[in-house]
Amino acid sequence: MAAVAVHSAVLGDGRPTLPYAETGRPGGVPLLLVHGYLDSWWTFEPLLRLLPPGLHAYAPTQRGHGDADKPADGYLPEDFAEDLIAFMDRVGIERAVLVGGSSGGVQARLVAGRRPDRVAGLVLLGVPATLADKPKSAELWETVKELRDPVDPAAAAALVDGMTATPMGRGFLQTVVDESLKAPAHVWRETLRGLLETDLGATLTGILVPTLVVWGDQDPLLTREDQQAILDAIPDSRLAVYEGVGHVAYWEAPDRVLRDLTAFLADRTPGPAARG
Template identity: 25%
Template sequence: MTIWSDLADVEIKLYYLDANGVKTRVLEAGNGEPLILLHGTGGHVEAYARNLKGLSENFRVICIDMLGHGYTDKPDQPYGIDSYSDHLLAVIQALDLSEVYLSGESLGGWVAAWFAAYHPKYVKALVLNTPGNVNNKPEVMAGLKASTLKAVLEANYENVKTRLEWLMYDKSQVTDELIETRYKIYTQPSYQKAVHNIVCLQDLDVRVKYAWDSAWCSKINVPTLLAWTDHDPTSTVEEAKPIQDMIPNSELVVIKDAGHWPQWEKPEEFNSIVTNFLLKKETRVLSEK
């Protein structure tokens, strides 16, 4: 199975848009209510290649290369959660969307939650997918920073493969095609410079400004699902509970036999969980009107 065989019979659009001066790569499919998917640290739109077909049956699925990532522009500045959130707002406005469903994996989940707290009028519901290292463990931050820098600054097949295998419970899910896709991204001269801005959130003095906290999480006022896994290398299932307590009326589901990329390792289950949650919430809202 390859990315393009997964997408062979899906009507997709790959294009660039101007998000407040940031040239941004976008991959989308479907015609329903908009669902924006955000990848994690060092990621890119291909992280959701196995989800476009299933999710586009019910939603207009919009995947973006986040600020400084993939083939999106890479301004020379530290990328804090507020910077990613501002870029997401610019994307939504460039697409002329009034309201969206929002789901993010790892860093993307963190950004999605922050965005919903500070720009609530744009968000209908949230799915936070392995939001990652919610307790700011120093060893996790150090490991992620080191492995990301090594994969980019010493880019070769083995280093990129190792970085991708860290994401997976089933290491066989790391395909040659995925490695090659990421290798080409990481060897861009602009990415070699931008990676230092990307990993700044793995430094505690930067990260603490955006740490998960009820002060901002309590502002999230939309239906929220936490999608955890039983083999996430950054956080245990038990560590989901504080986040669930911080976000009002949030729900928790655990995807078994998956690591940090359940959307890739368990695409059918992930698609079903997201679809059922969002459609259930939509039905509930309509019934209350």
Template identity: 25%
Template sequence: MPDLLLLHGALGAASTLQPLQQLLKSDFTVHTLNFQGHGGNTLPDKPFRIEQFAEDVLRYLDQHQLQRVDIFGYSMGGYVALYLALQHPDRVGSIFTLATKFAWSPDTAAKEVKMLQPDKVQEKVPAFAAILAARHQPTDWQEVMRYTADMMLHLGNDPLLTEETLSRIQLPVRVSVGDRDNMVSLQETTWAYQQLPNASLQVFPHTHHPLERVDLNQLQHQIRQFFGKPIV
């Protein structure tokens, strides 16, 4: 069976992709991993950066003797996948992204970081704080959030996926977004699609940003079709 790697989003973990993995395992050898500092992995002694997460993927591919792999990336995972394809096109087959934010600037980063204040999250949405605590234990979820906020501010000042860099990614890419996503706009997703030489664009109806609110049956159907495994 073909290999398919699923990459999680910011504040996520491999565990968040398990329901999707279960739906796809009949036709793919599905791989997942935790980026450094996520899912119980120890926090690194340097800040989170997309470049380091791409290195995590390379390390996983080498450890599992995968020369080339197709990738589905949710949110930040899609950004990592595209950056990896830019740096190591020989290691990536095709990429399917969902809810990946492309419009990074100091202003957009500052807006995102406002929602990443651990004290306020603990106070106002304790249920979400509890989910994060369980997801990342024994690592302190508040530190994971602080590291993530720092990464976003850095990305706002120095985005890696630009008009110039996206235009150099030649492999097949599907960029997708939910029509009710309040974090990623259709406009920025369309912009990315227009820069990529070999891309297609998809909008999922009635779909919000959180992966937990995505219709996974609909998503897995589209993933199968894109990677050449249509449901008969």
């Protein structure tokens, strides 16, 4: 299994300091793994441990989450997207394949649409086209808008309940819950508000890089039609359907995700490179 090292990136210019996990050989194809709502770099631990040779992965924890700095504001998708560019500058990534998990795919596709010079490919793992038509998102907001510190662990446990179609280890899920509890109530609230109030459909425009869309057919949040909206918006995109898999394919089927990712890279032969 690949060794995973954890570092800190001081972004500067008033931006937060972000911890990040890194694994893979220097000179390998850079992957930038972007976690979703209330997660941290740790959500990608199953992928990082199985990373095949030839890839070099970076998984930052985004502002407000996990052990990252927690400013009072700056939780719109575009704020997270700007942090990603600053992170790439800080650690010396010229171009990378962006891999967005769940809502992390929103900021990943913002970067892909606005800075195609920095993106060699885009992989969306259980990423919504929009949240405006999702009843569960509205239900979550009703809970989150009332949260106060310290956040009730039951609220964090409810987030992961039913997200996978197959049972996950209790220790793994407890770590996911513990990581989400590192985010204070204002981060829960303002990050979700940003996702709900942003026109997520507009974040799909202008993406011209090759894109792989992964969807589990047992996803309790996203439908096939939702994923089709992404395919319709991105010209060079293709869909991989995982039968019997829920919302978080990178937990349930990390080996398959990596196989499909490697095949995607081989087909597209992108040429990202790390500086230095």
